[in-house]
Amino acid sequence: MGRVLVTGAAGFIGAHLCQALLARGETVLGLDNFNAYYDPALKQARLAALTGQAPAEQFQMARLDLADHEAVLALLRANPDIDRVAHLGAQAGVRWSLEAPFAYTASNVTGHLSVLEAVRRAEGRIRHVVYASTSSVYGSRTDGAFRETDRVDRPASLYAATKLADEVMSSAYADLFGLSLTGLRFFTVYGPWGRPDMAYWLFTEAMLAGRPIQLFNEGRMLRDFTYVDDIVQGVMAALDNPAPGGGHRLYNIGNNRPEQLLDLVAILEELLGVQATRVLKPMQPGDVPATFADISAMRQDFGWAPTTDLRTGLTRFVTWWRAYFGDGPGKA
Template sequence: MKKILVTGAAGFIGFHLVKRLLETGHDVYGIDNLNAYYDVRLKLDRLRQLGIDVQEENFLRQKEVGSNTHSHFKFLQLDLTDEHRLDVLFEKEQFDVVANLAAQAGVRYSIDNPKVYVQSNVVGFINILEACRQNNIKHLVYASSSSVYGNRDEVPFSENDRVDHPVSLYAATKKSNELMAHVYSHLYGLPTTGLRFFTVYGPWGRPDMAPFLFTKALFEGKPIKVFNNGDLRRDFTYIDDIIQGVTGIIDKEVSQSDYRVFNIGNNNPEKLMDFIKFIQESSGKEAKLDFLPMQAGDVFQTYADIDQLQQYSGYKPQTSLKEGLQQFVHWYKEYYKVS
């Protein structure tokens, strides 16, 4: 079994990855800055699910978050921009693998808050690369994004496509991560694998994403904002399928200087209006629709070509959008105690 650092461990994908790694017997160390981009209580509740006895009053005072009740999981509140504390952690713990999922997420938020993205996604990532290089990490797996493809007409999106024209700063930071990782693989022999996530959703999901926003609006009787008048397509990928793909990469043996980038999606773009229909069916409620033009920084469609990842690790998504949304709505109703 491996000793694995998961950054962004209180985030949506990070939480599910930690949970799966613990279930399969790995020793896991999680870090997260627990920023207030969305409701911190959701992040703290994820940590509670992982066995961290969260003391909210200490978090609010910027002290240690809480004690650890899981023998194979440790957690530390830490920002990737804190280079000194990050270096001390790496030197002390001597990880085998790093799964870097920490990032400032969200395309639309990057339009109004660009400097936050540079600090978290660029400065934070170079600190991770340096810590990996200095401590002989055997494999760095990191989150990229389907956003790097920009507004492409040709589908499906392939890793062989040129991705030189991002339409948001968030996408630009993710492309920069791939370039920086390539340099560290080439110059220093650090094995790196970037994963371009395609619209991940499921229980414990992010409140700024469509499944959460639409479900919340339905139960509150508020209109759903439908951009581009509903003419959008997304390659929605259920969280369990994503985690199966990430752990498949972590379990692979890699060689020095290996550099790879993979799409990780569902290989099945869905129409936004079908997505809304499934949410209505799962919630038993009828949506009020507010049709709007395309938002700045958004793209018309995403569609993942996953052939390369399938050939490399056997990745094969199993969950239909209808089934996945049923699972999400069920979680939402239980977590927020709505009927």
């Protein structure tokens, strides 16, 4: 068995995926640029947990920027044992794309193309690439479950537009060069070691600090909150099962059970023992009122379904938070 390249390995989902791959005996090469979108100390702490888990011959880490296509090409040439790629590295966050648009085209468009081109030039030794897309490609909708066959030509943010571009480029590369590529549209992933720009993290931090929380769209938001361990199991199931004969596929990967944002707040209040002070705000540009994954394709093709309900997942997150930060607000 060859080695797995995981891009975004110091990120939230990437670090959890590396941990799961190592636990089943895989050899992993991680890649990350440790950018400062949020405190790099959190990324370093995730990496420290990984390197403490595995011997050096099983897990190695490369620090480089995906937008540096020559460096990505060189990395694949220098590691001929890589036979699968889990491409999770990207500039995340809908709202920041309004402020720093070129960061998104560099990481998500040029960076994705760097991976595709490096895999193409590997001359057939990369058996499968699984990459992260997003539920944001579906745009602003409230009309029920999102299906992979639905229209995605009106993304509500630049972030979503860049991830949609990744899907289109992947389809072209699969057709042109016979690559096996699978895109996973993630739906609101949460859990321990999470991202500090996500609502559940921001609410926890604010509530413990005695600050009010901001509820956009006056809290009338539905999110298909998906626990990170469930996501990782789906990524691994997809990675293990390339399409027969190659080609490009797309799947929703979500909890298939939208939750009210206000219900998330109520659970956090109970777990933290703190009453939240709510500030109701209008909808933010680029945001969407609801996400809802139809996961029938993931279930049919990979036998995958989520198993973690929101209360259980948030309980695990709060337990991690207290172990990492103590009883006070976070510093990330």
